[in-house]
Amino acid sequence: MRTAQEMTDPLTPVETMSGNAGTLRKGLSRIPGKYHAYLLAPPALLVFLCLWQLLVMLGSYPTFILPAPAIVFRKFVLALTDGTLLHHARATLREVLLGLALGLSAATCLGYIFAKSKSMERLLSPYIVASQSIPIVALAPLLVIWFGFGTLSKVIVCALIVFFPVLINTIVGLRSVDENLVDLMRSYGATRRQMFTMLEIPAALPVLLGGLKIGVTLSVIGAVVGEFVAADEGLGFLVNLSRGLFDTPMMFVALFALVIIALSLYGGVVLLENRLLSWRRIE
Amino acid sequence: MNHPILTAEGVDKTYPSREGDVSALRDISLTITEGEFVSLVGPSGCGKTTLLRILGGLLQADRGGVHIDGQILTEPRRDIGFIFQDPTLMPWRSVLKNVTLPLEVQGRNGHEHRKRAMELLGLVGLLGFENLHPHELSGGMQQRVAIARALVHEPAILLMDEPFGSLDAITRNQMNLELLRIWNATRKTILMVTHTIQEAIFLADRVLIMSPRPGHIQATLEVDLPRPRDNEIYYNEDFAKLYHLVRDSIAAA
Numbered sequence: 001m002r003t004a005q006e007m008t009d010p011l012t013p014v015e016t017m018s019g020n021a022g023t024l025r026k027g028l029s030r031i032p033g034k035y036h037a038y039l040l041a042p043p044a045l046l047v048f049l050c051l052w053q054l055l056v057m058l059g060s061y062p063t064f065i066l067p068a069p070a071i072v073f074r075k076f077v078l079a080l081t082d083g084t085l086l087h088h089a090r091a092t093l094r095e096v097l098l099g100l101a102l103g104l105s106a107a108t109c110l111g112y113i114f115a116k117s118k119s120m121e122r123l124l125s126p127y128i129v130a131s132q133s134i135p136i137v138a139l140a141p142l143l144v145i146w147f148g149f150g151t152l153s154k155v156i157v158c159a160l161i162v163f164f165p166v167l168i169n170t171i172v173g174l175r176s177v178d179e180n181l182v183d184l185m186r187s188y189g190a191t192r193r194q195m196f197t198m199l200e201i202p203a204a205l206p207v208l209l210g211g212l213k214i215g216v217t218l219s220v221i222g223a224v225v226g227e228f229v230a231a232d233e234g235l236g237f238l239v240n241l242s243r244g245l246f247d248t249p250m251m252f253v254a255l256f257a258l259v260i261i262a263l264s265l266y267g268g269v270v271l272l273e274n275r276l277l278s279w280r281r282i283e
Numbered sequence: 284m285n286h287p288i289l290t291a292e293g294v295d296k297t298y299p300s301r302e303g304d305v306s307a308l309r310d311i312s313l314t315i316t317e318g319e320f321v322s323l324v325g326p327s328g329c330g331k332t333t334l335l336r337i338l339g340g341l342l343q344a345d346r347g348g349v350h351i352d353g354q355i356l357t358e359p360r361r362d363i364g365f366i367f368q369d370p371t372l373m374p375w376r377s378v379l380k381n382v383t384l385p386l387e388v389q390g391r392n393g394h395e396h397r398k399r400a401m402e403l404l405g406l407v408g409l410l411g412f413e414n415l416h417p418h419e420l421s422g423g424m425q426q427r428v429a430i431a432r433a434l435v436h437e438p439a440i441l442l443m444d445e446p447f448g449s450l451d452a453i454t455r456n457q458m459n460l461e462l463l464r465i466w467n468a469t470r471k472t473i474l475m476v477t478h479t480i481q482e483a484i485f486l487a488d489r490v491l492i493m494s495p496r497p498g499h500i501q502a503t504l505e506v507d508l509p510r511p512r513d514n515e516i517y518y519n520e521d522f523a524k525l526y527h528l529v530r531d532s533i534a535a536a
């Protein structure tokens with residue numbers, strides 16, 4: 001059975017395609033049933049590319065408006081071989097990972113404090129909610145002024161955008177711990193630390209991982225927003241640069257690279273989830 | 284050996300609520316001697332769970348005090364074991380790991396403890412289920428895991444809140460016999476809440492009868508049926524007499 005979460009998974013293809021059914025089925029038998037749907041992702045991509053090509057041919061758009069898939073692919077190979085793509089992707093990935101680390105640790109620490117202390121939450125949450133009402137795009141230029149044009153300002157934009165959803169999920173997760181289990185642990189004379197590691201973390205984990213899923217997707221957006229304001233490297237910078245040069249194929253390449261980063265991060269969290277929450281999976 | 288291990292004196296408890304305060308317990312006093320098996324019966328909502336939580340140090344009384352072995356009780360103690368009204372298992376732990384949880388918390392990990400946990404799982408009829416997770420068990424099976432867990436760290440006092448409430452009559456009877464066997468072998472002090480009058484009499488040396496709101500110990504009944512007991516005792520004339528006595532006192536409460 002598929003869980004609700006898998007249903008909304010962006011990796012799950014919408015379209016299906018009847019391919020080489022015989023060999024496909026033989027291959028399928030070696031892969032657990034719940035992953036079968038993922039196998040349809042490549043053919044679905046193929047359908048998407050065909051439609052794209054068709055659109056370009058029917059509309060006869062110039063390349064700087066809508067480049068054909070083949071042109072984009074050639075550009076992709078070129079950017080990959082001359083090292084441009086890897087250079088910019090690495091810069092963005094670094095910002096994303098550092099931003100995630102910062103945002104996650106700040107949000108989980110503060111989330112723990114808020115979950116434990118209602119008065120701390122009442123004291124600080126108005127400011128946090130207020131800060132969230134400022135669009136990050138409007139805040140990013142200020143952050144660049146404060147933290148410079150380098151990686152740091154992007155990391156901070158990224159961390160800020162990751163912070164809020166993770167904070168909320170941490171609070172909700174920790175508050176959802178079963179009171180009876182708390183009593184049980186108390187009756188064994190559990191220390192605060194044991195309460196945390198043996199009860200609170202595992203109990204909150206499903207919700208925490210949900211927050212992480214939102215966080216990793218947002219983190220890519222955060223890095224790009226930061227790079228749009230001021231940067232000399234990164235995929236967001238590459239998009240901006242190519243726009244100036246009317247190099248639309250390169251913009252597509254950069255966008256696809258961003259998608260790949262976001263999908264990999266998300267996939268990583270899903271793998272982590274399958275591993276850590278394996279007890280829930282057998283139904 | 285008639286030394287009082289658990290005493291409560293003048294315990295009051297009131298819960299605040301939106302519709303005014305709920306007086307749950309009023310002036311509860313009781314003494315349980317070491318190795319004694321005491322049953323507590325009373326209508327639903329009369330404060331049995333509240334009393335058990337106070338006796339175990341999970342809840343503070345508003346007035347009065349609880350003494351364990353002469354020491355005033357202010358927080359939970361490791362030598363008091365609980366079986367809650369719900370199984371209260373950790374859903375992310377396997378059955379075996381749920382049973383060994385108290386040992387793990389108390390830093391007593393080891394091979395012989397695992398063996399002990401497996402023995403107890405055998406005792407409650409769950410051998411072969413040790414690697415499953417709680418959601419893969421029925422409600423009654425989950426409760427039996429909780430029973431095994433409560434016995435694994437060998438607390439001197441066991442406070443049990445309707446431990447067999449979710450079991451069918453036959454399994455329940457088996458568990459009753461097992462519990463008596465364990466009690467006989469280990470001589471723990473047991474206070475057990477139950478809704479079933481027969482069960483209360485079958486197991487206990489003494490039955491406490493509680494009256495509802497505010498909860499108060501209305502009567503105490505000595506059960507002087509011979510031990511060791513088995514199912515034969517249900518046909519005993521004295522058993523029937525005690526049964527009617529308890530039922531009448533609950534009705535009068």
Ligand SMILES: Nc1ncnc2c1ncn2[C@@H]1O[C@H](COP(=O)(O)OP(=O)(O)OP(=O)(O)O)[C@@H](O)[C@H]1O
Nearest residue numbers: 298299300305307326327328329330331332333334
């Ligand atoms: N946490 C709480 N907050 C407010 N009122 C409570 C709370 N827990 C129990 N009560 C009230 O105290 C009274 C006694 O509750 P308790 O759970 O001790 O009853 P009980 O005898 O165990 O009932 P049952 O046999 O149904 O389990 C009830 O009237 C209940 O409404």
Ligand SMILES: [Mg+2]
Nearest residue numbers: 331332368444
């Ligand atoms: Mg109760």
